[in-house]
Amino acid sequence: METLNSSKPKARKEHRCNFCWGVIPKGEVYESQTNVYEGTIYTWKAHTSCQDIARELKMFEDAGSEGVCDGMFSEYINEEYHLLTETSKDESVILPKTTFQERLEYVKKQRLIK
Secondary structure (H helix, E strand, O other): OEEEEEEOOEOOOOEEOOOOOOEEOOOOEEEEEEEEEOOEEEEEEEEHHHHHHHHHOOHHHHHHHHOOOHHHHHHHHHHHHHHHHOOOOOOOOOOOOOOHHHHHHHHHHHHOOO
């Protein structure tokens, strides 16, 4: 993957984050990249916080030249959530069922210090 252009525009309309598939609301600043992969040009849009957590968890370093896709992003978030909520073997704790968005927000709150 090659990045041709990168910017942080303010959304003039609603978009979808290519990492988490959540809504990027109108008026929010987001990350936008124009990329080329295997001869195909495409635009990648992401919440700035999704881009930040991808950097924090070193996803870009692990992805190599292919870049981070939504599948890799969700794998890393799910794994990090598991590590953050893991208890010792002696403790018996049942965690409530969570959605991916809830796990993502939990990981962001734990790992992204503002």
